[in-house]
Amino acid sequence: EAGVTQFPSHSVIEKGQTVTLRCDPISGHDNxxxxxxVMGKEIxxxxHFVKESKxxxxxxxxxxxxxxxxGGTYSTLKVQPAELEDSGVYFCASSHGGLAGYYEQYFGPGTRLTVT
Amino acid sequence: SQQGEEDPQALSIQEGENATMNCSYKTSINNLQWYRQNSGRGLVHLILIRSNEREKHSGRLRVTLDTSKKSSSLLITASRAADTASYFCATAARDDKIIFGKGTRLHILP
Incomplete structure (x- = not known):
């Protein structure tokens, strides 16, 4: 079973530009x-999406x-316009549907965003 | 408000020793999970313990949960160099949102 994938792994952009991050969850995961x-702080x-709904x-x-x-499959996260404080690692996770907080969330490797 | 909070913030032990990390939280939870993050890499799920469970084992990992004290501990036995990483506890409540602590940086000395 393929895990959660994220693209790109690293993005460096200038302040004011736009960046779009993509996440492909594990197939069949509704959540x-x-x-x-952000650097030095907690995750x-x-x-949270359930299928295509926020x-x-x-x-x-x-x-x-x-x-x-x-379509309830992959997700994108767009930052427009990017600011310096947006720099950090963006993680995506997916889990089965069902009782809230019951299923583990599988995390992707993250996208490291650097805004200069 | 911050939920999970790990203790200690950093821990260095000799290879072969046991490592214990603690996590405290503030509100009621459905489950508590421990994750590992190696430098520059993604989060790896280690173990999930539900609110009605008290102890769980997975290989060299042992997790306990005390809901009356709102605390959990992660024990790694017979540590190895590859265990060097940051460890996070994360709590999930009814709204399914995971709240992470700041993590414990574990360094295994050769």
């Missing part, structure tokens, strides 16, 4: 999550971040 770790929740986007920092999951 998809985005997390972020923080950004949002279940919880309370962790999204501001309206420069837009997440989509068309």
């Amino acid at each position: 998809l999550y985005w997390y972020r770790r 923080k929740f950004l949002l 279940q919880d986007e309370s962790g999204m920092p501001n309206n420069r971040f837009l997440a989509e999951r068309t």
Whole structure:
């Protein structure tokens, strides 16, 4: 079984530019999550999809971040325009559907975003 | 509000010794999970313990959960150089959102 994949593994962009991160969850997983770790701080929740619907986007920092999951398969996270404080590692995770908090979340390798 | 909080923040032990890391949290949970992150790599899921479980084993890993004290511990026995990594506890509540602690950096000395 293929794991969660993320693309790109590393992205370096200038302040003001746009970047789109992609996550492919494990096939059959209805739940998809985005997390972020900013340098020196803990990993923080950004949002949660159940299939194509946003279940919880309370962790999204501001309206420069837009997440989509068309068709309930892969997801994209767009940052537009990027700011210096957006630098960090963005993780995606997926899990089976069902009772909340019951199934483990499988994490991808992360995308390291550097905004200069 | 921050949920999981690991203790200690950093730990160095000799290869072959046991390593114990602790995690405390604040609110009710459905499960608690431990993850490992090797330098520059993604998160690897180690073990999940549900709120109605008290202890779980997986290979050289032993996790305990005390819901009355809102704490968990991760024991790695017979440590190896490859165990050098950051270890995070993460709690999941009813809303399915995982909340991570800041992690414990474990360094295994040769």
